[in-house]
Amino acid sequence: MKELFDVTIIGGGPAGLYAAFYSGLRKMKTKIIEYQPQLGGKVLLYPEKMIWDVGGQPPILGDSFTKQLVQQALTFHPAVCLNTKVDVIDKNKNGHFVIRTDTGEEHYSKAVIMANGGGIVNPQKLKVEGAEKFEMTNLHYTVPSLRSFKDKVVLISGGGNTAIDWAVELLPIARKILLVYRKDVLSAHEAQVDQLRNSNASLLSNTTITKLIANPEKRKIEKVQLLNSKTEEVTLQEVDHVIVNHGYNQDASLGFAPSLHIEKKDGYFYQGTATGLTTEKGIFAAGDILSYDGKINLLAGAFQDAVNAVNAAKTYTEPAAESIAMVSSHNDIFEARNRELMKELVYEN
Template sequence: MSKNNHQTDVVIIGAGPTGLFAIFQCGMLGMKTHVIDALEATGGQCTALYPEKPIYDIPGFPTVAAAELIEHLEQQAAPFDPLYHLDQQVTGLQQESNGNWTVTTSKSTAISCKAVIIAAGAGAFGPNRPPLEGLENFEGSSVFYLVKRREAFRDKSVVIAGGGDSAVDWAMSLPEVAKKVYVVHRRDKFRAAPESVARMRSLAEMGKIEMVVPYQLHGLEGTDGKLEAVIVKDLKGNERSLEANILLPFYGLATDLGPMADWGFELERNHVVVNPTTCQTQKPGIFAIGDIATYENKLKLILCGFSEAAMAAHAIYPLVFPDHELHFQYSTSQGVPGE
């Protein structure tokens, strides 16, 4: 077998938080894993888009930075010796005559396995850009679509635009370092978790942020890539000029499933439909978990992805060990290898 050809029990596509936890769940059941990700490092969006973003709904962590969460998940997976294939995209998925699957990548890696877990988030992603004239002149210097280091915005005047979780979470976090924080949204209703919205409004009442509602982004003022003001307009055409150095437009991500879109999965709004009790797709041996998976009443939460990882691993066990009966054990009684 060449260095680019491998054989394992389970291939996990995606090294974000859900994929990393799937390593642990498979490992606890004695299954070996290989992990493929298009990014150069593990962590998915948590690493690439918002490593310092605080996350509030991970059990056991009142708050945890995204990068810290990934670090803990890597440590949890480490005893099971996963083999990572990073900086390469999955390009092919082919079923073998014996029922196994072969996964191939853009770097000519080929991995034969008994089952595949797709934990690829929403696929390849990029920011949804606001339609502002001259926006490109400020991108990378004054306009950013993610926050990698809060410290970069110390003593800056920051305009946050958007009404989802990212906008609200950073509206709660950046006042600790920024000189001024505005929150611009087209309506007074936000799409983030209610408790987070309540905390943001409390900060506004204390004067730590300014709510600019209902307004939308209308224009940018500045020279040589240095932003001086953000122009906003309400539905009646009234304009305001917000003196600012930084604009953070959080309008979500434009996603692309890439080659996975042509693999014959049942798709619903660019998400892979799965059985909610096993997370198996309509293709036997192929499972999907996390943000890429969908079923009735699906919640796009990391903690739900963790649960799906456990369900998928248990459903895969008889495919890897058809002659063994699985006796469920809690980790407290089973222990972890090396401990």
């Protein structure tokens, strides 16, 4: 039989990562299974966005915050499986969960924590012939670095919150911002829209990208052909970069286990409780995927969900265990590490 883990966490976003840290704190043998090639979840889509809503954490870029989350999650050396898609979760005759992937691989666990957010999220690609050729140069679906747009002409396609947010962020950085969107009105937050309208950005409604014209030597987009659907006017716009924010394709297939009850309420969620319980004994949930009365859809809420799910998993696998862990500042598991950190602080000062 393959290696048996105390808990397996499906999803490597903020909730899953903090659950991995906390399960290690509770001395549970832990595994993380993540579909994407790296840990971080949806925060990876916004590496240069400022995060303000984590208690005690000064404003921090998404990229830096993700690195800190991952570093913390790996404190107790959980097993990590990347590029792995879970298909089915069953139970064997020993009462252990068998987690089967799309490649037929099997993982064994006493308990499972679902931290799979809104499912597998991938940006919707630009449906223009040959667009994929420029993804390594100047066609972007996320913004890896604001510095690369300094003094450039940037065309952003999209009329939702993400597109407007990036346009506002780039106003003081780019030489020129053009926003094209296929509808009459923008569907983003009013304050951001007002800020953009009161700037020197060019807003082109009822407009879509129909062609990308490249410099064959540099393999970069030099011009974008635009079509106004109302006037049928075709124009060419010289650009340095194109950012596409057309939303995300989400694989929210949540039927991993037959008895997991799925609730539809502005999306699909596992019906559960504030303590991380789901309708399947031994399967717990945390973060965006979990629905219950009083849910907090913030990072702070994801961390609380993670703690509750781990505590529930601990008592499920070890009924005699304490229902909560000792607070970290008093926990003997950190005693040696605390001494090392204090020495470093003394030497630095």
